[in-house]
Amino acid sequence: MKDRTRRETLLIIKYGLVGVVNTLVTIVVFFLLRHLSVQEDISNLLSYVAGILNSFVLNKLFVFKDRKSGWVQQGAVFFLGAGICWLLQLGAFHLLLTQLPEAWAYLLAMLVYNVLYYLYNRLVTFGRKKS
Secondary structure (H helix, E strand, C coil): CHHHHHHHHHHHHHHHHHHHHHHHHHHHHHHHHHHCCCCHHHHHHHHHHHHHHHHHHHHHHHHCCCCCCCHHHHHHHHHHHHHHHHHHHHHHHHHHHCCCCHHHHHHHHHHHHHHHHHHHHHHHHCCCCCC
């Protein structure tokens, strides 16, 4: 039991580290595009695409170490979840924009995305893999 708890704890820590890297990639791309006067929804979409691509590769190889499942099939499931969670994030972003400055609205909506996407990946994308 201790060994399983230790493996699960390590998995959560690795997922968190990848999440930090993904979040930084997403934030940097968003604010860089906004600095270049790219429209906010396009900046939002492109920043999430950059973070999601990074996330898939790092989660597959570093966190879940899943080299048996196919890249295409698992990637499709991963990106489907990303799309669903991004749309929910986008709705939260626009709702928050009515009350908060853009930067705060973006960061809080990102929190919504991260929580939902962690749950999706843990239960759906990589949930079939037994540790």
